[in-house]
Amino acid sequence: MPLLKVDDLRTYFHTREGVVRAVDGVSFQVEPGETLGIVGESGSGKSVTNLTLMGLVPMPPGRVESGTARFNGVDLLRCSRAEHRAIRGKRISMIFQDPMTALNPYMRVGRQIVEPLLIHERCSGKEARERAVRALETVGIQDAPRRLLDYPHQFSGGMRQRVMIAMALITRPQLLIADEPTTALDVTVQAQILELIKQIQSEMGMAVILVTHDLGVIAEVCDRVLVMYAGRIVEAATTRKLFQRPGHPYTRALMASLPAARKKGEALYSIKGMPPDLTQPINGCPFAPRCEVAVPRCQSAAIALREFREGHETACIREQEGELP
Amino acid sequence: MTKFILRRLLSFIPVFFIIVTMLFFLIRIAPGGPFQGGERAVPPEVLEKLRETYNLNAPLYRQYVDYLVDLAQGDLGPSMYQPSRTVTEWVQLRFPVSLELGFYALLVAMTLGFLAGITAALRPNTITDYVPMSFAMVGICIPNFVLGPVLVLIFALKLGWLPVAGWADPLDKVLPSLTLGTAYAAYVARLARGGMFEVLAQDFIRTARAKGLSETRVILRHALRGGVQPVIAFLGPAAAGLLTGSFVVEQIFQVPGLGKQFVDAAFNRDYTMLMGAVLVYAVLILCFNLVVDVIQAWLDPRVRYG
Ligand SMILES: Nc1ncnc2c1ncn2[C@@H]1O[C@H](COP(=O)(O)OP(=O)(O)OP(=O)(O)O)[C@@H](O)[C@H]1O
Ligand SMILES: [Mg+2]
Numbered sequence: 001m002p003l004l005k006v007d008d009l010r011t012y013f014h015t016r017e018g019v020v021r022a023v024d025g026v027s028f029q030v031e032p033g034e035t036l037g038i039v040g041e042s043g044s045g046k047s048v049t050n051l052t053l054m055g056l057v058p059m060p061p062g063r064v065e066s067g068t069a070r071f072n073g074v075d076l077l078r079c080s081r082a083e084h085r086a087i088r089g090k091r092i093s094m095i096f097q098d099p100m101t102a103l104n105p106y107m108r109v110g111r112q113i114v115e116p117l118l119i120h121e122r123c124s125g126k127e128a129r130e131r132a133v134r135a136l137e138t139v140g141i142q143d144a145p146r147r148l149l150d151y152p153h154q155f156s157g158g159m160r161q162r163v164m165i166a167m168a169l170i171t172r173p174q175l176l177i178a179d180e181p182t183t184a185l186d187v188t189v190q191a192q193i194l195e196l197i198k199q200i201q202s203e204m205g206m207a208v209i210l211v212t213h214d215l216g217v218i219a220e221v222c223d224r225v226l227v228m229y230a231g232r233i234v235e236a237a238t239t240r241k242l243f244q245r246p247g248h249p250y251t252r253a254l255m256a257s258l259p260a261a262r263k264k265g266e267a268l269y270s271i272k273g274m275p276p277d278l279t280q281p282i283n284g285c286p287f288a289p290r291c292e293v294a295v296p297r298c299q300s301a302a303i304a305l306r307e308f309r310e311g312h313e314t315a316c317i318r319e320q321e322g323e324l325p
Numbered sequence: 326m327t328k329f330i331l332r333r334l335l336s337f338i339p340v341f342f343i344i345v346t347m348l349f350f351l352i353r354i355a356p357g358g359p360f361q362g363g364e365r366a367v368p369p370e371v372l373e374k375l376r377e378t379y380n381l382n383a384p385l386y387r388q389y390v391d392y393l394v395d396l397a398q399g400d401l402g403p404s405m406y407q408p409s410r411t412v413t414e415w416v417q418l419r420f421p422v423s424l425e426l427g428f429y430a431l432l433v434a435m436t437l438g439f440l441a442g443i444t445a446a447l448r449p450n451t452i453t454d455y456v457p458m459s460f461a462m463v464g465i466c467i468p469n470f471v472l473g474p475v476l477v478l479i480f481a482l483k484l485g486w487l488p489v490a491g492w493a494d495p496l497d498k499v500l501p502s503l504t505l506g507t508a509y510a511a512y513v514a515r516l517a518r519g520g521m522f523e524v525l526a527q528d529f530i531r532t533a534r535a536k537g538l539s540e541t542r543v544i545l546r547h548a549l550r551g552g553v554q555p556v557i558a559f560l561g562p563a564a565a566g567l568l569t570g571s572f573v574v575e576q577i578f579q580v581p582g583l584g585k586q587f588v589d590a591a592f593n594r595d596y597t598m599l600m601g602a603v604l605v606y607a608v609l610i611l612c613f614n615l616v617v618d619v620i621q622a623w624l625d626p627r628v629r630y631g
Contacts, residue, residue, distance in 0.1 A: 056534055089537030096535075101528035105627060106550040116536045151626040167536070 438513025
């Protein structure tokens with residue numbers, strides 16, 4: 001049984017400029033212990049999808065228009081606020097993109113780290129402190145007992161992300177949502193943090209949703225991948241299959257724009273055009289206007305994710321019909 | 326921290342000296358002088374005698390030096406208009422009243438202001454935001470000399486719940502404190518709302534929520550400390566304003582405080598009294614600013630360790 005099963009999730013923002021369909025009919029599932037990657041350009045709805053699951057979308061202007069998200073049998077979209085609070089920070093933890101701002105600058109990191117224990121497990125202060133020391137040691141912070149007394153500004157960016165990870169994992173959650181955990185860090189630190197997440201995951205056996213727009217990161221750590229575009233999932237596959245043969249022109253374009261895909265001296269490939277305006281209704285395939293292999297049919301056909309080969313789903317109708325090489 | 330406080334205290338000495346000097350000469354530059362107002366003209370020989378007594382015939386620099394010497398010994402001189410007491414005695418008598426009034430007013434300002442501001446910030450652009458903030462706007466717009474009499478009209482004359490004026494029993498103190506505190510409550514409300522609003526939009530609040538904390542805990546433990554910063558920064562000027570600005574309220578309600586004393590002294594060209602009152606205010610403002618700096622440093626570790 002999947003740990004998390006999301007069906008037809010729609011989260012819209014009702015703004016003055018119109019209704020932004022940030023997440024528009026997303027379905028996926030996460031198995032216990034697996035690492036699911038989500039990639040996509042900026043604005044494709046990766047963060048909003050996860051924030052919706054966490055109940056952290058600001059409402060208003062946000063609103064969950066439809067869908068279910070079953071986690072251990074509880075529908076996260078319909079459970080009471082209290083039920084949701086009992087799950088987040090305990091069974092599902094989340095870490096964010098910018099570790100510089102994600103920690104409370106007015107509070108010692110020790111107190112921030114033990115907070116989930118105090119509220120979810122009603123730990124004694126002493127036990128919480130011991131576990132905080134161990135958590136800091138696990139994420140590779142030296143001199144942990146003393147560092148608990150420090151404030152966030154006394155840590156570097158990479159160290160703060162480690163603190164965030166320690167805090168997220170202290171309750172041994174079943175699912176960790178990491179929303180671009182390394183984007184704000186410099187390259188060498190990025191690798192360390194990813195390595196750390198991978199290592200802790202294999203020790204604790206938790207599932208991870210890893211959001212990124214870096215396909216290189218996906219290749220390195222994920223078991224399965226969702227490719228998002230304009231608030232929808234346009235491709236879902238195991239990492240191996242995705243890299244073996246991408247099943248959507250958008251994914252192919254993303255791969256072509258990887259720096260590693262470029263031959264020496266050649267200009268970096270970038271996808272022409274802009275992502276669609278999410279306040280306007282989209283007919284047919286949302287990527288069609290930018291797609292190099294689009295045919296007139298793409299603009300009008302009904303689009304849905306379908307398995308076109310074992311373990312590989314795509315929303316591209318031409319791919320589904322085997323028209324693409 | 327101790328070093329920081331000591332350094333600030335030392336810096337008070339030159340500041341204080343400059344204030345004394347400027348005041349001394351400014352007051353004397355102003356047209357008119359003591360013993361000239363009043364209903365009856367003072368006979369020239371008496372005036373001469375008085376000026377002699379108060380050392381007003383000496384050259385200006387001499388007067389200044391004499392004043393400094395006296396001041397260094399804590400002697401503010403005799404009052405020129407109310408010679409029954411020395412200025413120091415007058416200050417000792419009147420200042421506690423102003424301090425008390427200021428304290429109650431500050432309490433009113435903080436309580437009302439925080440409640441209104443935080444309530445507003447929790448649900449921006451809803452009724453619980455608009456209503457308190459409209460009141461705050463009104464509070465800022467209405468000057469004390471209007472609000473005071475209006476409150477008297479309603480609560481003293483119409484309803485008869487509270488006395489019109491005076492400063493003897495506890496009930497006397499309600500209307501002056503409310504009048505003085507309301508304007509500042511309005512400022513505090515706006516600052517608290519702004520501060521909380523800004524903090525609640527920060528990433529670390531989302532982190533706190535992601536940990537599964539209750540909304541109350543998010544606000545009390547995580548948001549409040551940052552959210553009150555603008556209010557704390559405003560506390561120094563506010564406290565100073567409450568004390569120095571209280572003369573209007575003291576006039577309206579006939580409160581025998583230093584503010585009233587100060588206004589009377591200014592009208593009567595009571596040089597020594599005027600100097601005394603302003604110096605007390607100056608010291609007070611300096612101290613408040615120091616206290617505020619200390620509180621801010623204590624609240625924000627980045628300042629404390631920076
Ligand atoms: N509070 C909000 N109000 C209005 N629109 C919003 C809000 N939050 C997000 N959106 C919109 O939702 C869409 C999806 O945003 P989201 O943050 O999920 O993108 P993303 O895929 O995470 O992008 P990035 O890679 O930049 O993080 C965007 O068009 C964004 O403008
Ligand atoms: Mg994002």
